[in-house]
Amino acid sequence: MLVVDHLVRRFGDLTAVDDVSFRIAPGETYGLLGPNGAGKTTTISMIAGLLKADAGSITIAGRPMAADAVEPKRHLGLVPQDLAIYPELTATENLRFFGKLQGLRGEALDHRVREVLEVIGLADRAKDRAKEYSGGMKRRLNIGVGLLHQPELLILDEPTVGVDPQSRNSILESVEALSGEGMAVLYTTHYMEEAERLCDRIAIIDSGRLQAEGTRDELIQLAGGTDTIRLGGAGDLPAAAEKLRTRPGVERVDADRSALTLTVRDAPTLVADVVATATEAGVRLSDVEITRPTLESVFLHVTGKTLRN
Numbered sequence: 001m002l003v004v005d006h007l008v009r010r011f012g013d014l015t016a017v018d019d020v021s022f023r024i025a026p027g028e029t030y031g032l033l034g035p036n037g038a039g040k041t042t043t044i045s046m047i048a049g050l051l052k053a054d055a056g057s058i059t060i061a062g063r064p065m066a067a068d069a070v071e072p073k074r075h076l077g078l079v080p081q082d083l084a085i086y087p088e089l090t091a092t093e094n095l096r097f098f099g100k101l102q103g104l105r106g107e108a109l110d111h112r113v114r115e116v117l118e119v120i121g122l123a124d125r126a127k128d129r130a131k132e133y134s135g136g137m138k139r140r141l142n143i144g145v146g147l148l149h150q151p152e153l154l155i156l157d158e159p160t161v162g163v164d165p166q167s168r169n170s171i172l173e174s175v176e177a178l179s180g181e182g183m184a185v186l187y188t189t190h191y192m193e194e195a196e197r198l199c200d201r202i203a204i205i206d207s208g209r210l211q212a213e214g215t216r217d218e219l220i221q222l223a224g225g226t227d228t229i230r231l232g233g234a235g236d237l238p239a240a241a242e243k244l245r246t247r248p249g250v251e252r253v254d255a256d257r258s259a260l261t262l263t264v265r266d267a268p269t270l271v272a273d274v275v276a277t278a279t280e281a282g283v284r285l286s287d288v289e290i291t292r293p294t295l296e297s298v299f300l301h302v303t304g305k306t307l308r309n
């Protein structure tokens, strides 16, 4: 759906986007995860044809993107970080206005506006003026504008910044639903929980460069991440520890008086075997706890910084 190939953009001496390449397949949600100033907005502005690249190429649905290219833009919906809606108009009026700009008319326009209001969860507030909405509702309307022409690729630039938790969840659910219908999504964020929840693949971007790319699990492996399983209980824990050390996937076992702590490769797939082995060795388990590394630790590993900085 989208091919970005060796993209570069400079502002004076600053290289804001530095040799960035990635691909997004139909139905895939791809995350650009990075802190403020990493180059996310500059990257998507070039993809959307709003900013000229200094080098590299962008192909959308097989067609090259350029500032004056009309055809690839038909396939693309952009939801900018800054709100682009009219506060004095209602949600319906905003959507009708932007729908007309995109060439929709008559029953097709009415139908699409009703559909979009459902997707963004604003059907019951459709007749209220946008200025009366909460921050989250305004953001959802902003997303609705990007959806009107049924794009196959939706680009969302940090859509949950500054919204309340309920609206945030509603935005994430909308993105999940759109992806479930087969839309390709490019999602930029500096919230790792959002990237983890939504994205099939994630690219970590910092100082204009893609530092790492993969599924959540691949990124965690890349950072040498291991999981921890803690088995709380009583019985002959040292004997159980001996047995557990021989199980595949178990890298290390530490025993103290009330718990065994295992360092493993993939806790969710190993936990049943680990519990069975400990129980067979006579441990009376009282609790089981899995801890997995997060993308925050991956970010630190590949950039040497925390995401919050």
Ligand SMILES: Nc1ncnc2c1ncn2[C@@H]1O[C@H](COP(=O)(O)OP(=O)(O)OP(=O)(O)O)[C@@H](O)[C@H]1O
Pocket: 011, 014, 016, 034, 035, 036, 037, 038, 039, 040, 041, 042, 043, 158
């Ligand atoms: N028009 C411009 N002129 C000069 N520098 C710019 C311009 N646009 C962006 N930059 C710089 O390019 C770098 C990348 O900015 P960009 O907005 O792409 O980052 P970002 O990852 O989207 O961050 P944010 O989430 O804060 O928008 C920053 O250092 C920024 O100051």
